[in-house]
Structure formats: C-alpha cells, structure tokens
Amino acid sequence: MFDLMGTLLHDPYRTAYARAAGCTFEEFQRARSPEVYDRFERGHIDEDAYWGSLRAHGVDVDVPTFHRLRRAGYRWLGGMRALLRDCAAAHPTVIGSNYPVWIADATRLIPEEPAVDVFASCHLAVRKPDARFFEAVARATGRTVPDLVLVDDKEENVRALLALGGRAVHHTSSRSTRQALVDHGLLPDAPRRGPVPGRPAP
Structure with missing residues (x-):
C-alpha cells in the first residue's frame, strides 16, 4: 500500500491555497479550523460546507483559482x-x-x-x-x-x-x-x- 501525496505525487495544495487566499500558507493554516478540514477529508461534510466554514472564519478563498492551481500541480x-x-x-x-x-x-x-x-x-x-x-x-x-x-x-x-x-x-x-x-x-x-x-x- 502506497501513500499518495508526498510519496507518489507532489501535492500542490500549499501553493494553491496561499495564492487563492492571498496569504501565506502558514497564515491560512492559523485561520482554518483543523476540525472542519478533518471532517471534510473523512467525507463527513461536503465541499460546500468546507468552503462555507472557511468564509465563516474570515478566510476568503478564490475557489476556481485554487482548483486550477491544484489540478495543474500534481506530478x-x-x-x-x-x-x-x-x-x-x-x-x-x-x-x-x-x-x-x-x-x-x-x-x-x-x-x-x-x-x-x-x-x-x-x-x-x-x-x-x-x-x-x-x-x-x-x-x-x-x-x-x-x-x-x-x-x-x-x-x-x-x-x-x-x-x-x-x-x-x-x-x-x-x-x-x-x-x-x-x-x-x-x-x-x-x-x-x-x-x-x-x-x-x-
């Protein structure tokens, strides 16, 4: 069993989040609720709920830009x-x-x-x-x-x-x-x- 990100593939999420949110990834991490991402990653909430939680915490992400950069960055x-x-x-x-x-x-x-x-x-x-x-x-x-x-x-x-x-x-x-x-x-x-x-x- 192979892990995917960081083992088989490069995951561009740090760069994609930072550019789409207009801040450093560290700033983004501090503003984001880790519990909400954990629930999203486990499929307990859908993507709309995830982005809504970010907005509720004052994090405004350009979602289309995030997805464009994310998809282009897998390698x-x-x-x-x-x-x-x-x-x-x-x-x-x-x-x-x-x-x-x-x-x-x-x-x-x-x-x-x-x-x-x-x-x-x-x-x-x-x-x-x-x-x-x-x-x-x-x-x-x-x-x-x-x-x-x-x-x-x-x-x-x-x-x-x-x-x-x-x-x-x-x-x-x-x-x-x-x-x-x-x-x-x-x-x-x-x-x-x-x-x-x-x-x-x-």
Missing part, C-alpha cells in the same frame, strides 16, 4: 511511477491516502495497467494512522492487517502499522524505498553492473 515524484509499476506487477498493490474528494483528479495520473485500487479517507470515513483505516483496506482486499506493507512519507503512519503487526517503509526517496522493498523480499535486487568489456574499470 510524479522522481522514480515513483516506475516503483509503483514494479510493485503492482509483482504483488496486489493499492494506494491508501488521507485526501478529500479531490483525489479523483490526482489519481488520473495513475496508469490503468497494472491495476491499482485507491482507498482514501473520504471513502473510508477514517484517516491514517487510525487502525480502522488499515483494517478497512485489509478487509476490502481480502487480507489481514499483518499482511499489509505500507510505503508512506509520514512516520506516524509507519509507526501505526508496525504497531498493528504489519510492515512499513518510511519513504524518503525512491532509491531508499526500492532498496527497503528489496530487503523485505518484495522486489528483486537490481542487477549489479560490472565494467564494460574492453574498457578499464574506474
């Missing part, structure tokens, strides 16, 4: 498209993400083959690192929680699955994550390149 992080493809070719592979309904835009970048199912907090009504998130994904995929292997850039999510008996990789780069999956026996080791025939070794 693969280096090496991660190939790593996802290689994992999906070798094992049942899914994406498990804390994200609101906007995840539909981001996952358009995910190739259709090999198939990778997407489980988001807005679908499951619960966020990582809550154990219920991992339990829901395990149920939906016909596995148990200890069967799961998580790749995530958030240490708290990694620690949560480890505590439940699963395996996890704290993602910092495609190279280190690939090596960690090799070490777990989930991907073959890359062939070591020897000197080119007829050329002196360095």
Whole structure:
C-alpha cells in the first residue's frame, strides 16, 4: 500500500491555497479550523460546507483559482511511477491516502495497467494512522492487517502499522524505498553492473 501525496505525487495544495487566499500558507493554516478540514477529508461534510466554514472564519478563498492551481500541480515524484509499476506487477498493490474528494483528479495520473485500487479517507470515513483505516483496506482486499506493507512519507503512519503487526517503509526517496522493498523480499535486487568489456574499470 502506497501513500499518495508526498510519496507518489507532489501535492500542490500549499501553493494553491496561499495564492487563492492571498496569504501565506502558514497564515491560512492559523485561520482554518483543523476540525472542519478533518471532517471534510473523512467525507463527513461536503465541499460546500468546507468552503462555507472557511468564509465563516474570515478566510476568503478564490475557489476556481485554487482548483486550477491544484489540478495543474500534481506530478510524479522522481522514480515513483516506475516503483509503483514494479510493485503492482509483482504483488496486489493499492494506494491508501488521507485526501478529500479531490483525489479523483490526482489519481488520473495513475496508469490503468497494472491495476491499482485507491482507498482514501473520504471513502473510508477514517484517516491514517487510525487502525480502522488499515483494517478497512485489509478487509476490502481480502487480507489481514499483518499482511499489509505500507510505503508512506509520514512516520506516524509507519509507526501505526508496525504497531498493528504489519510492515512499513518510511519513504524518503525512491532509491531508499526500492532498496527497503528489496530487503523485505518484495522486489528483486537490481542487477549489479560490472565494467564494460574492453574498457578499464574506474
């Protein structure tokens, strides 16, 4: 199970929010109610209610600008498209993400083959690192929680699955994550390149 934002894809939300609200992202964060975003991300309120809460807290966001910048800013992080493809070719592979309904835009970048199912907090009504998130994904995929292997850039999510008996990789780069999956026996080791025939070794 791969996390999405910050692991597979760059998430442009900080820049999009700041430009659409006309302030720094830190100022935006201080004005926004974290409880309301949490409810939106878990699908407990819809997008209209979310924007309405921001306005009620004095945060005026140019919503069309936010969405335009957000949609334009999704992109693969280096090496991660190939790593996802290689994992999906070798094992049942899914994406498990804390994200609101906007995840539909981001996952358009995910190739259709090999198939990778997407489980988001807005679908499951619960966020990582809550154990219920991992339990829901395990149920939906016909596995148990200890069967799961998580790749995530958030240490708290990694620690949560480890505590439940699963395996996890704290993602910092495609190279280190690939090596960690090799070490777990989930991907073959890359062939070591020897000197080119007829050329002196360095």
